[in-house]
Amino acid sequence: MKTAAVPADDQIDVSTQSIRDSIRDAIVDRRLAPGTKLSEADVGALFNVSRTLVRGALQALAYEGLVNVEKNRGAFVAYPLPEEARQIFATRRLIEPGILREAAKHMGPSHLQHLRQLLTEEGRLMAERGQSARRAEIKASGDFHLMLASMTGNAVMQRFMDELVARSSLVIALYGQSAISSCGHQEHQDIVTAIESGDLDRACHLMIHHIDHIEADLDMRENKGSDLREAFKL
Amino acid sequence: MKTAAVPADDQIDVSTQSIRDSIRDAIVDRRLAPGTKLSEADVGALFNVSRTLVRGALQALAYEGLVNVEKNRGAFVAYPLPEEARQIFATRRLIEPGILREAAKHMGPSHLQHLRQLLTEEGRLMAERGQSARRAEIKASGDFHLMLASMTGNAVMQRFMDELVARSSLVIALYGQSAISSCGHQEHQDIVTAIESGDLDRACHLMIHHIDHIEADLDMRENKGSDLREAFKL
DNA sequence: ACGCAAAAAATCGTATACAATTTAGCCATC
DNA sequence: GATGGCTAAATTGTATACGATTTTTTGCGT
Numbered sequence: 001m002k003t004a005a006v007p008a009d010d011q012i013d014v015s016t017q018s019i020r021d022s023i024r025d026a027i028v029d030r031r032l033a034p035g036t037k038l039s040e041a042d043v044g045a046l047f048n049v050s051r052t053l054v055r056g057a058l059q060a061l062a063y064e065g066l067v068n069v070e071k072n073r074g075a076f077v078a079y080p081l082p083e084e085a086r087q088i089f090a091t092r093r094l095i096e097p098g099i100l101r102e103a104a105k106h107m108g109p110s111h112l113q114h115l116r117q118l119l120t121e122e123g124r125l126m127a128e129r130g131q132s133a134r135r136a137e138i139k140a141s142g143d144f145h146l147m148l149a150s151m152t153g154n155a156v157m158q159r160f161m162d163e164l165v166a167r168s169s170l171v172i173a174l175y176g177q178s179a180i181s182s183c184g185h186q187e188h189q190d191i192v193t194a195i196e197s198g199d200l201d202r203a204c205h206l207m208i209h210h211i212d213h214i215e216a217d218l219d220m221r222e223n224k225g226s227d228l229r230e231a232f233k234l
Numbered sequence: 235m236k237t238a239a240v241p242a243d244d245q246i247d248v249s250t251q252s253i254r255d256s257i258r259d260a261i262v263d264r265r266l267a268p269g270t271k272l273s274e275a276d277v278g279a280l281f282n283v284s285r286t287l288v289r290g291a292l293q294a295l296a297y298e299g300l301v302n303v304e305k306n307r308g309a310f311v312a313y314p315l316p317e318e319a320r321q322i323f324a325t326r327r328l329i330e331p332g333i334l335r336e337a338a339k340h341m342g343p344s345h346l347q348h349l350r351q352l353l354t355e356e357g358r359l360m361a362e363r364g365q366s367a368r369r370a371e372i373k374a375s376g377d378f379h380l381m382l383a384s385m386t387g388n389a390v391m392q393r394f395m396d397e398l399v400a401r402s403s404l405v406i407a408l409y410g411q412s413a414i415s416s417c418g419h420q421e422h423q424d425i426v427t428a429i430e431s432g433d434l435d436r437a438c439h440l441m442i443h444h445i446d447h448i449e450a451d452l453d454m455r456e457n458k459g460s461d462l463r464e465a466f467k468l
Numbered sequence: 469a470c471g472c473a474a475a476a477a478a479t480c481g482t483a484t485a486c487a488a489t490t491t492a493g494c495c496a497t498c
Numbered sequence: 499g500a501t502g503g504c505t506a507a508a509t510t511g512t513a514t515a516c517g518a519t520t521t522t523t524t525g526c527g528t
């Protein structure tokens with residue numbers, strides 16, 4: 001059976017952590033499709049490490065919800081079910097307004113500039129063509145939310161958001177319809193504008209609607225991916 | 235060097251998961267003091283498993299923030315710094331009102347009865363003496379928040395709360411002053427009463443103050459534990 | 469040909485082995 | 499008596515080995 005295609009760094013010294021990050025990036029960047037099997041031996045061969053380290057990385061990713069490990073069968077890139085997807089977005093709606101307010105508290109002019117900078121980059125990527133620009137655009141879109149989380153100065157929240165954004169990316173990969181909601185970029189801008197003008201209530205309002213829009217763009221009818229095992233076993 | 239004292243089940247078949255849970259319980263129950271070294275060999279001997287499984291469990295616990303693993307030095311029961319503690323409670327203040335509202339949406343009479351039942355048990359434990367009753371009381375106090383989280387029906391939120399409650403318990407073990415804020419029990423009751431009466435705004439308000447009170451009961455002046463390594467290395 | 473059972477291969481689960489690093493002990497020296 | 503450095507012990511990091519489980523292949527009978 002064909003098994004993952006993971007970016008193969010050659011010769012470079014790798015640790016469990018770096019393997020985890022590489023696979024994570026590959027999943028979030030959608031270079032690894034949901035459901036793809038991640039064979040311990042194969043991944044180990046790609047990184048020139050033993051299964052021991054690969055197992056550690058896969059277990060960590062399982063904890064983040066990015067891969068499922070099935071006993072005696074192996075690890076697979078997570079294939080979030082619609083219900084799971086709903087829970088992820090429900091959690092984001094619950095958390096992100098609070099993050100926004102908390103971030104705003106600590107925000108200075110330089111922070112705002114960083115945000116604007118990110119938005120500029122996001123807009124630039126939207127103009128470009130090609131799959132790699134598309135991927136970069138999706139990543140940048142997630143980075144907006146992550147940057148807000150980092151501005152809270154709260155490492156716990158930041159980690160929660162890391163996980164939520166990563167899993168969201170997986171959900172969008174599975175159920176997303178429109179190439180990308182290009183309105184997302186506009187909504188990001190509106191949120192920053194609201195923050196700048198000091199209208200946090202409005203910013204939070206916009207944020208919630210923004211998340212709603214992302215979720216509304218999904219088509220979560222079952223069996224989109226036709227993975228029969230997933231469809232029946234869970 | 236003396237190293238952990240972990241509850242030793244004898245002969246029972248154990249997996250990584252059960253080891254993780256046992257250590258987790260021991261930490262949350264405060265039978266393992268913060269800073270205690272968890273030697274792979276020793277833990278493995280107690281559970282009659284190889285270091286491989288122990289390592290897996292310790293890595294998972296590290297991800298939850300319950301243990302710190304220092305490269306080439308080993309795993310230690312986490313010793314949260316004051317700043318970390320503040321972030322944990324800040325995150326709880328941010329999340330728990332939302333959980334409350336979400337839980338209330340799905341709450342039927344049977345759910346309310348479960349909550350009342352938990353509060354009764356909590357009250358009963360408060361009347362008892364002895365260290366084990368004290369531990370059970372602390373656990374029950376955390377269970378109140380976890381039960382609310384479970385009532386949201388949202389597995390993601392539930393896992394976040396699991397982590398937050400576990401880490402809170404560690405913080406309280408380190409910095410807690412008054413035996414236990416016995417007012418906590420009263421506050422739990424007030425929250426449930428507010429929910430029953432349908433006044434969610436009031437319930438959320440009470441919840442936030444409840445978390446504030448827990449945090450206010452801490453004495454987080456530095457060096458309570460006088461672990462010099464921790465003081466300098468982080 | 470098709471289906472089913474048994475053998476073979478592949479893959480995972482766990483333990484053990486060995487290398488790398490840290491820690492502890494000890495003696496010489498100031 | 500304290501300090502510095504050297505050696506030995508202990509501990510972790512990683513790879514390998516082997517048993518258990520699953521998956522695939524093979525081959526037989528219908």
